[in-house]
Amino acid sequence: xxxxxxxxxxxxxxxxxxxxxxxxxxxxxxxxxxxxxxxxxxxxxxxxxxxxxxxxxxxxxxxxxxxxxxxxxxxxxxxxxxxxxxxxxxxxxxxxxxxxxxxxxxxxxxxxxxxxxxxxxxxxxxxxxxxxxxxxxxxxxxxxxxxxxxxxxxxxxxxxxxxxxxxxxxxxxxxxxxxxxxxxxxxxxxxxxxxxxxxxxxxxxxxxxxxxxxxxxxxxxxxxxxxxxxxxxxxxxxxxxxxxxxxxxxxxxxxxxxxxxxxxxxxxxxxxxxxxxxxxxxxxxxxx
Amino acid sequence: xxxxxxxxxxxxxxxxxxxxxxxxxxxxxxxxxxxxxxxxxxxxxxxxxxxxxxxxxxxxxxxxxxxxxxxxxxxxxxxxxxxxxxxxxxxxxxxxxxxxxxxxxxxxxxxxxxxxxxxxxxxxxxxxxxxxxxxxxxxxxxxxxxxxxxxxxxxxxxxxxxxxxxxxxxxxxxxxxxxxxxxxxxxxxxxxxxxxxxxxxxxxxxxxxxxxxxxxxxxxxxxxxxxxxxxxxxxxxxxxxxxxxxxxxxxxxxxxxxxxxxxxxxxxxxxxxxxxxxxxxxxxxxxxxxxxxxxxxxxxxxxxxxxxxxxxxxxxxxxxxxxx
Numbered sequence: 001x002x003x004x005x006x007x008x009x010x011x012x013x014x015x016x017x018x019x020x021x022x023x024x025x026x027x028x029x030x031x032x033x034x035x036x037x038x039x040x041x042x043x044x045x046x047x048x049x050x051x052x053x054x055x056x057x058x059x060x061x062x063x064x065x066x067x068x069x070x071x072x073x074x075x076x077x078x079x080x081x082x083x084x085x086x087x088x089x090x091x092x093x094x095x096x097x098x099x100x101x102x103x104x105x106x107x108x109x110x111x112x113x114x115x116x117x118x119x120x121x122x123x124x125x126x127x128x129x130x131x132x133x134x135x136x137x138x139x140x141x142x143x144x145x146x147x148x149x150x151x152x153x154x155x156x157x158x159x160x161x162x163x164x165x166x167x168x169x170x171x172x173x174x175x176x177x178x179x180x181x182x183x184x185x186x187x188x189x190x191x192x193x194x195x196x197x198x199x200x201x202x203x204x205x206x207x208x209x210x211x212x213x214x215x216x217x218x219x220x221x222x223x224x225x226x227x228x229x230x231x232x233x234x235x236x237x238x239x240x241x242x243x244x245x246x247x248x249x250x251x252x253x254x255x256x257x258x259x260x261x262x263x264x265x266x267x268x269x270x271x272x273x274x275x276x277x278x279x280x281x282x283x284x285x286x287x288x
Numbered sequence: 289x290x291x292x293x294x295x296x297x298x299x300x301x302x303x304x305x306x307x308x309x310x311x312x313x314x315x316x317x318x319x320x321x322x323x324x325x326x327x328x329x330x331x332x333x334x335x336x337x338x339x340x341x342x343x344x345x346x347x348x349x350x351x352x353x354x355x356x357x358x359x360x361x362x363x364x365x366x367x368x369x370x371x372x373x374x375x376x377x378x379x380x381x382x383x384x385x386x387x388x389x390x391x392x393x394x395x396x397x398x399x400x401x402x403x404x405x406x407x408x409x410x411x412x413x414x415x416x417x418x419x420x421x422x423x424x425x426x427x428x429x430x431x432x433x434x435x436x437x438x439x440x441x442x443x444x445x446x447x448x449x450x451x452x453x454x455x456x457x458x459x460x461x462x463x464x465x466x467x468x469x470x471x472x473x474x475x476x477x478x479x480x481x482x483x484x485x486x487x488x489x490x491x492x493x494x495x496x497x498x499x500x501x502x503x504x505x506x507x508x509x510x511x512x513x514x515x516x517x518x519x520x521x522x523x524x525x526x527x528x529x530x531x532x533x534x535x536x537x538x539x540x541x542x543x544x545x546x547x548x549x550x551x552x553x554x555x556x557x558x559x560x561x562x563x564x565x566x567x568x569x570x571x572x573x574x575x576x577x578x579x580x581x582x583x584x585x586x587x588x589x590x591x592x593x594x595x596x597x598x599x600x601x602x603x604x605x606x607x608x609x610x611x612x
Contacts, residue, residue, distance in 0.1 A: 072592040106524030112403030
């Protein structure tokens with residue numbers, strides 16, 4: 001009875017989606033996310049590689065009309081960059097993008113055509129947050145490449161500094177950052193934001209460690225650093241101290257805890273080995 | 289999503305439900321006609337050959353299609369004009385019957401893709417009875433939008449202008465009447481203009497948005513309409529086209545063809561007393577270029593980021609492009 005009911009529900013849901021033309025949820029990630037989608041101006045042709053598969057998903061034609069003016073990709077990047085100036089006043093919304101379009105002498109209609117990489121329907125605010133995260137990551141990479149003094153510090157200090165640098169880029173927008181976080185947490189955007197955060201954490205760890213970690217270590221380290229980053233980010237939202245000093249103290253403590261945890265695991269391992277060796281010896285001697 | 293539920297809350301009349309049931313019975317009981325697809329293919333090939341071997345007698349005017357018939361260009365706009373003069377009074381009822389009420393959802397989707405904003409100057413071409421224009425205006429003036437608005441946008445609200453352009457004055461009259469009924473008649477925001485989509489009277493770079501819903505297959509020269517759309521739009525303006533299009537999925541295609549050629553003209557006869565106009569309608573849908581070809585035509589007109597979205601498996605497609 002329950003099976004029939006559930007199947008009926010599924011059938012009616014999918015037939016409704018069919019009629020409405022919404023993209024099938026199981027293939028919603030049809031648009032392949034390339035890193036720095038908005039910032040790469042040397043790749044103006046955006047090819048949708050899933051083009052001929054299904055009639056639910058929309059198809060794209062992009063032309064590279066660079067005769068004299070900008071093409072669409074470039075205008076989109078300019079618009080998103082200009083929108084960041086309005087975010088403080090108007091929030092991570094379409095209103096900020098409309099104001100930016102007016103600044104650039106473009107019709108605000110263009111805002112309706114901007115789509116983020118994980119949803120097939122236009123979602124300008126999600127695209128704006130995605131652009132900001134990409135831009136911060138690119139800035140971070142530039143800083144890492146330019147600064148040489150990071151090499152002298154031990155890994156824990158390096159990670160701590162990098163996380164601090166990255167969070168300071170968000171500091172001007174901190175009053176609206178909860179809205180950006182909620183946009184990133186929406187189901188249609190969560191895959192993109194997860195990928196962006198994963199890339200960010202990769203960057204932190206690649207800059208801090210020079211050796212090639214083994215596989216279980218790799219996942220463990222990334223999970224721990226991602227956890228430290230997220231909790232510090234959330235702490236920063238309610239921090240009222242000057243220059244976010246409390247946040248940096250919090251960050252240092254978390255990093256220290258994580259490294260202490262690593263040391264603790266090491267010690268437990270040695271202890272277990274020692275006990276095991278003792279037992280072996282005990283057995284060999286005939287046991288008393 | 290709020291708009292869909294508002295639509296559904298409006299009470300459907302009892303007679304509408306009865307008519308839908310009758311249609312379903314007709315649909316199920318009549319025998320399937322396989323000859324239909326063969327006839328369509330033969331007509332298509334025949335018209336292709338006609339283009340190649342057209343006699344030199346038609347020196348200045350070219351042949352174009354009126355459904356599956358070949359007619360001169362000057363004749364086509366006259367014939368189309370006659371069709372819409374005849375259907376104007378029953379246009380909305382027939383839309384509801386033919387699409388089972390789905391056309392409302394399609395137009396909702398078109399307007400949500402457009403993302404209208406206060407202060408917008410929008411042009412709706414071939415939008416005689418005003419469906420799309422009303423939706424845009426209501427979306428801009430909606431209470432939920434006003435709640436989250438900036439004070440600057442309140443002032444801009446006054447500047448919103450939606451121009452409804454149609455070549456047929458009868459359709460415009462029906463639209464003006466409906467506007468009055470909906471309470472939008474006295475706002476200065478709706479402007480009804482009689483004009484030809486191929487030769488618009490609006491200035492260059494004056495519109496933020498341009499929509500054409502179920503109109504572009506009736507024009508004589510699609511390229512001219514696209515060129516006019518490009519001319520009239522501002523930099524950053526969007527072009528959106530909602531149109532009946534081609535279905536490719538195997539079984540559904542047969543069902544759709546059967547429905548189009550056997551049920552719709554009969555409906556036209558029963559409800560509107562005019563079988564020929566609806567025969568023209570379904571034939572013109574088949575003659576219209578498929579999605580990809582139309583998208584390339586839009587790109588040729590100069591638009592960028594040309595995309596299309598199929599609704600109901602290809603029965604309807606929304607093409608969009610941006611002028612940069």
